Amino acid sequence: MAQISKLQPYLFLAPSFAILLVFLIFPLSWNIYIALHDVSLITLLKEWEYVGLENFVTLFDDPNFYTSLKVTLMFVGGSVALQFGMGILMAIVLNQQIRGSGVYRAILIIPWTISAVIAAFSFKFILDDNFGILNFILNQLGVESVGWLSDPNIVIWSLVMANMWYGTPFTLLFLTAGLLSINPSLYEAARIDGASKMRSLFHITLPLLKPFMIINLILITMWSVNLFDIQLIMTGGGPLFSSTTASLYMYRQAFEFGLLSKGAAAGIILILINLTVAVIYVKFLRR
């Protein structure tokens, strides 16, 4: 009996861990094995040949891979800057004494309940080169149409725009939780001391919000690195590879070109990118 009750918590945990083990932990480690073999959609169900690091070599020989790293940097940099900038502005504005700010907040969070796929469809429609509403409005204002989804130099910023719309509500929500954790008497004291609102924003709000900001930045950076539904749907990574981020590169190698093990190798690089992001931010956090 005593034995059973000692085992009990583990029995309660067993079902969830069985699922996580099979569908999360095992695939994660199997990735390495796949990357060291030659696996394609054709050889999938046959014997796999061991090829050592060859998949990584072809990966680093592929100019498109370097393009994808550059594109990832632009996409992530742009998305994080805009989501964070907009999100913190919204959070601070809605934290002022405003009638109905709770209602506005509830409305502003709607994009987050919608999937990235749906956000991507919507923006694909709005940004369409020929009959999109945005180009129409620009034309009315006397500006020439922009190749939002066809100009290789612009297309990445269109994706950033869609990702901003989709992702900003999270930052709003997260930083609002942070703002509410600040003791209101601090503001009271500052006001009595004659500090202006701007001063209390920079000397009370922002410093106390810093831990929330850092966690928020880690999360939105990692999500932007790994996001691929928006790119896949809006541009499919094109024109050519001009909007293929590293995550989409992995998908295209594996499922568009059928080179599964090259995709797995790219996946490992993606894991390393994620770890780097986490380490950089954690170092930053410690300081």
Added chain:
Amino acid sequence: MKQDRSKNENHKFTRIFKSGDKTNHQRTSSGLGERLILYGLIAIFLFITFSPIVWIFSTSLKQNQEAMSFPPKLIPEDPTLENFIFVLTDPTLVQSLLNSFIVSIGSTLLSVTVSALGGYAFARFEFKGKNMIISIILGLFMIPVVINIVPLYIMLADLGLLNSLFALMLTFQILIIPLNILLLKSYFETIPQDLEESALLDGCSRLGVLRRITIPLSMPGFAIAAVLSFRFAWNEFILAVVLANHPDSTVFQVALYQFISLYRIDWGYLSAGITIAIIPVLVLMLSFQKNMVRGLTLGAIRG
């Protein structure tokens, strides 16, 4: 002590939505100019958030020629439901909508059941490695799904489980279980242990206690867990497009994606599809709004 804290937290989170004028604001009266700037900014935020949704909705009500015509009009000239009728009578799309409901409801039930057991273990037992296991779960939470798609695809192909809705439900669990365990654990911790202990003394088994006492008392927590699980499953695309892309087994979002890659994009139909895809989660979120905020903040960690 612990209970107090989580109660406070709960209160804090409900305040996110409720806070009107009373709570945590900077209590200085503001001038007219400042008000104008604030309301101006809010108007801009609302415009950015709303305009894409409004535009899509308006397009979904337009006749087909009007949807592509110039100049575009915000209010449909001759509103029609023909786009919705098309989507809801197309056999592939209807099948996929049905699949979406099956997979989302199935994954929700599965994950809530399994996570209730796990969350209960963390909330009520002291055992070896407890803290380590909790940090492992937090770590698993952070692993991006996209990294796993190649091995998952090969694994399910080996097992002959590609295009199986059941396999899809199981796979979706990796998105939901870690979150639900943490969520339900924190709910169980707010329930007094005395009730459970007296039931145990009366000879009730642990599972019996969980079923008869703990679960009925934590219904609000289950509501959040269920709504969030449904949202994740309904909105998931990456796993669904890789693991189940045969027309019989696609979920709705994947079917819409295939719809645009197969045919010339028909925006009238597609915007009706988008509207339909948005509705279930939006309705759920709005009806559980009060409970939602706490869960949203936790749930947001998955993205």
